Amino acid sequence: MATDKVWVVAESSGGAPTSLTLELLTKARSLGSVVEAVAWGDDVASTAGALGSHGASKAYDVGDLGNALPGSRVAAAIAAQIAAGNAPDVILIGTTYDGRDIAGRLSARIDRPVLTNLVDLTVEDGVPVAHHAIFGGVQMAKSRFTGDGPGIFVVRAKSFAAEPDGGSAAEVVPVEVPDTGATDAARVLERHVEERSGPQLDEAEIVVSGGRGLGQADKYEMIEELAKLLKAAPGASRAIVDAGWVPYAYQVGQTGKTVKPTVYLAVGISGATQHMVGMKGAKNIIAINKDQEAPIFSIADLGIVGDVHKVVPKLIEALKARG
Amino acid sequence: MNVAVCVKQIPDPAAPGSLQPDTKNLVREGKLILDDSDSYGVEMSLQLAERAGGGEVTLVSMAPHEETSGLRTALAMGAAKAILVSDDVLAGTDALGTAKVLAAAIKRAEPDLVVAATESTDGYTGTTPAQVAELLGLPSVTFAKKIDVSDGKVRVERQTEAGFDEVECPLPAVVTVTAGVVEPRYPSFKGIMAAKGKPVEQLKVADLGLTPDQVGVAGAREEVFDVAAAEERKAGEVVVDEGDAYERIIAFLEQLKLL
Numbered sequence: 001m002a003t004d005k006v007w008v009v010a011e012s013s014g015g016a017p018t019s020l021t022l023e024l025l026t027k028a029r030s031l032g033s034v035v036e037a038v039a040w041g042d043d044v045a046s047t048a049g050a051l052g053s054h055g056a057s058k059a060y061d062v063g064d065l066g067n068a069l070p071g072s073r074v075a076a077a078i079a080a081q082i083a084a085g086n087a088p089d090v091i092l093i094g095t096t097y098d099g100r101d102i103a104g105r106l107s108a109r110i111d112r113p114v115l116t117n118l119v120d121l122t123v124e125d126g127v128p129v130a131h132h133a134i135f136g137g138v139q140m141a142k143s144r145f146t147g148d149g150p151g152i153f154v155v156r157a158k159s160f161a162a163e164p165d166g167g168s169a170a171e172v173v174p175v176e177v178p179d180t181g182a183t184d185a186a187r188v189l190e191r192h193v194e195e196r197s198g199p200q201l202d203e204a205e206i207v208v209s210g211g212r213g214l215g216q217a218d219k220y221e222m223i224e225e226l227a228k229l230l231k232a233a234p235g236a237s238r239a240i241v242d243a244g245w246v247p248y249a250y251q252v253g254q255t256g257k258t259v260k261p262t263v264y265l266a267v268g269i270s271g272a273t274q275h276m277v278g279m280k281g282a283k284n285i286i287a288i289n290k291d292q293e294a295p296i297f298s299i300a301d302l303g304i305v306g307d308v309h310k311v312v313p314k315l316i317e318a319l320k321a322r323g
Numbered sequence: 324m325n326v327a328v329c330v331k332q333i334p335d336p337a338a339p340g341s342l343q344p345d346t347k348n349l350v351r352e353g354k355l356i357l358d359d360s361d362s363y364g365v366e367m368s369l370q371l372a373e374r375a376g377g378g379e380v381t382l383v384s385m386a387p388h389e390e391t392s393g394l395r396t397a398l399a400m401g402a403a404k405a406i407l408v409s410d411d412v413l414a415g416t417d418a419l420g421t422a423k424v425l426a427a428a429i430k431r432a433e434p435d436l437v438v439a440a441t442e443s444t445d446g447y448t449g450t451t452p453a454q455v456a457e458l459l460g461l462p463s464v465t466f467a468k469k470i471d472v473s474d475g476k477v478r479v480e481r482q483t484e485a486g487f488d489e490v491e492c493p494l495p496a497v498v499t500v501t502a503g504v505v506e507p508r509y510p511s512f513k514g515i516m517a518a519k520g521k522p523v524e525q526l527k528v529a530d531l532g533l534t535p536d537q538v539g540v541a542g543a544r545e546e547v548f549d550v551a552a553a554e555e556r557k558a559g560e561v562v563v564d565e566g567d568a569y570e571r572i573i574a575f576l577e578q579l580k581l582l
Binding site for chain 2: 013069071072075095096097100101103104105107108109111112113114115116117133134135137138139140141142143144145146147154181182183184185186187188189190191192193194205206230238241242243244247248249254255262263265273274280284285286288292297298299300301302303304305306307310311312314315318319322
């Protein structure tokens with residue numbers, strides 16, 4: 001499988017490509033000579049500048065989806081292009097709610113496997129190679145496709161840095177969506193934006209995450225207060241998300257978000273492998289845990305063996321005193 | 324309302340994972356357990372069937388060696404029956420192959436609704452439910468944090484980057500649930516005893532109308548070809564709190580000019 005033509009499934013938010021889309025476009029430039037984007041929405045033209053400046057020569061416009069979910073239609077539009085002879089060699093899709101829908105449906109439609117949870121993508125012997133962090137990031141596995149046809153790769157956020165190359169705006173090319181039958185029947189009735197003050201989890205310079213060591217759900221307030229004082233984003237381990245203490249959107253880890261902040265402060269988190277995958281990329285790690293044997297201490301730059309209910313309130317008081 | 328729920332029986336996640344040196348497949352030996360992620364799907368399905376006032380929950384699973392220990396847990400929670408696909412030719416099956424097997428098995432249950440976890444704890448590919456939906460020609464709503472069914476429609480609160488969307492979808496449909504959405508019930512003693520007598524239909528790949536080249540290593544058309552130790556992150560300083568450890572954290576942040 002050559003890697004001449006690379007397509008990036010380009011998600012956007014508020015008329016601009018998401019940071020993950022720009023990360024994927026930047027990577028795509030190093031993989032193939034032709035980089036093109038597949039976008040949708042009521043105003044793809046408004047994203048053409050940013051898509052172009054990050055390497056896309058064309059933006060295939062699937063059109064306004066109205067209240068439909070993107071999975072079925074975007075996958076169908078890509079599959080139709082492939083069937084018509086306009087097939088890319090590599091398709092890059094972000095690990096997002098919609099991205100995984102598109103990847104799954106596209107995979108089934110064109111009967112091609114999909115490689116997911118990539119943290120890196122290289123070309124070895126002319127073949128694209130996916131890198132996966134496994135067993136909590138202790139090992140790295142490399143995988144590749146063995147058959148012919150486009151390779152579908154689903155990539156985790158923050159795997160690459162987004163860098164513009166100064167290209168001109170992408171040419172917007174409308175594409176047809178074939179009949180999607182019943183697969184496209186879901187409709188969004190209402191969109192709810194949950195107000196979250198402070199920085200986003202995957203963009204914050206400091207992330208403060210809480211885990212089971214907090215003891216009970218209402219103690220998570222401590223994490224939120226500390227995060228606010230540090231202008232940090234609050235996060236969580238899978239254990240307390242599964243326990244229903246905080247929403248899924250807060251989860252850092254293999255099944256949640258990947259974060260790469262300057263400082264990751266793990267409070268009452270033992271360091272299960274599934275959590276480590278999501279936060280090991282932090283430049284600095286501070287951990288507070290009463291169990292001296294907790295795995296988190298093996299990767300922490302500063303480990304505090306102590307009771308989170310004593311250490312954190314003092315930290316909060318001291319930060320308040322500084323104003 | 325009849326609900327089919329996809330469940331995966333996985334090695335205990337608390338035990339250290341490993342890969343087979345030759346095939347690089349995940350080692351799946353010893354007793355398998357019900358994936359924690361799936362216990363939410365099972366609970367949600369039971370609640371939906373109970374609220375509908377009729378119908379039953381059917382488990383659909385693919386596992387080696389006719390493994391049923393995880394299925395028994397879900398049956399003990401209250402599922403009525405299970406369909407298990409177990410076949411030597413399935414070794415090395417990837418996500419798409421798994422979806423083909425599950426889709427074919429689900430068809431036999433003729434469900435009104437298909438429920439699955441967003442991803443498994445061991446493989447965490449996260450694309451199988453969407454592949455199943457596409458193969459069955461059904462709509463799907465992924466990342467549900469709340470599900471209601473009425474008048475032949477499913478209404479879902481779907482997690483988004485910004486918050487959540489209220490999504491409506493006609494049945495039959497595939498819905499995936501995130502963890503923590505419901506409190507999975509513990510199997511009662513009565514439930515555990517009852518589970519022993521509940522039907523588990525055992526199927527081979529050929530029973531599903533699939534050919535061996537659509538599954539297993541041959542069907543995967545992808546391979547893990549190299550596994551190596553990742554760059555190690557070294558432990559830094561570890562201090563025992565004697566009432567002043569918070570000062571160390573402040574000093575650390577000051578040094579990075581974050582305070």
